[in-house]
Amino acid sequence: MTGCAWQEKRLKKEVIDMLTISTIKGISFAVFLFYLVIAVLKVVAGTYANLSAIESVGYYSLFICIIGAASTFGPQLISHYTEREHPYGYMKYGPLVSLFIALLFLLFVLDFLRSFVTDVSADSYPGSYPFMLAMVISGILLDILILRSKRIGLTSAGSEILNTSMIETDLLLSITVAGVLITGTIYPLAELLVVFLIVAFLFRECASIIVESSNTLCDACVLDESAVCRFVNSIDGVEDCYRVRAHGASESLFVDLHVKVMSDMHVRDSHRLIARIENDLKKSYKGVSDVLVHIEPFY
Numbered sequence: 001m002t003g004c005a006w007q008e009k010r011l012k013k014e015v016i017d018m019l020t021i022s023t024i025k026g027i028s029f030a031v032f033l034f035y036l037v038i039a040v041l042k043v044v045a046g047t048y049a050n051l052s053a054i055e056s057v058g059y060y061s062l063f064i065c066i067i068g069a070a071s072t073f074g075p076q077l078i079s080h081y082t083e084r085e086h087p088y089g090y091m092k093y094g095p096l097v098s099l100f101i102a103l104l105f106l107l108f109v110l111d112f113l114r115s116f117v118t119d120v121s122a123d124s125y126p127g128s129y130p131f132m133l134a135m136v137i138s139g140i141l142l143d144i145l146i147l148r149s150k151r152i153g154l155t156s157a158g159s160e161i162l163n164t165s166m167i168e169t170d171l172l173l174s175i176t177v178a179g180v181l182i183t184g185t186i187y188p189l190a191e192l193l194v195v196f197l198i199v200a201f202l203f204r205e206c207a208s209i210i211v212e213s214s215n216t217l218c219d220a221c222v223l224d225e226s227a228v229c230r231f232v233n234s235i236d237g238v239e240d241c242y243r244v245r246a247h248g249a250s251e252s253l254f255v256d257l258h259v260k261v262m263s264d265m266h267v268r269d270s271h272r273l274i275a276r277i278e279n280d281l282k283k284s285y286k287g288v289s290d291v292l293v294h295i296e297p298f299y
Helices: 003-049 052-078 093-119 130-151 164-182 184-217 225-233 267-284
Strands: 240-249 252-262 288-298
Touching (some): 003 052, 052 130, 052 184, 130 164, 225 240, 225 252, 225 267, 252 267
Parallel strands (some): 252 288
Antiparallel strands (some): 240 252
């Protein structure tokens, strides 16, 4: 195969890959919008019909959408832009927004739970709501579709807006709500249990986001020091690696480490070694955007 033919074939493959990725991202965004619409419908319909179980699961679905949008589109809008006042960029504003959203949802859920406990009664099930049941079943089918597509690899890493574990929880809660709607004879007690279950899951997710965001904002180490040292020590020319520090957002990690080399190593060779360490770390650890290597003599 000639050089021109090989380059043409490679160019065609790159174009096809770009179109495929663009198509997958477009489908993922459309699914996200549909998921958001169903979440809003659950909240509105549950509020209108005074069905707290549907309203609360709608709030959980809405929470998934808001957190997913903040964690996905936020970093893309902020990008890796840096300036003199922000030498590490603006990536930490993403966890800051997530922390703010989680705190707001905690306060909202507490107020919702207080209102529900105050207004709950032992009245009989108010009636049959085929539209409500159809809406919840639509959400269940969409959850299954999303989980199925992610399991067989139809989504790319850059287009995963909705968190898989949270979708699994939403599927479980939606199935529970659907069961409550079908067996309406025990609805008052079942609704109470379902609402408390959904609130408990919301509290768990909010607490997890608060802890994760706080660790990022407080520069907690996000990489295993021993694993990084083993990896760096396997590189030719490195005699010892220690004092690894990594901080930043998951999409933009800053790593600095100390490396000992032979004392007679030439400056040019040490620079080549530093470049190799940087490149290997960026390839092996997702999210690493900057590496600072401190070279020290080994005696």
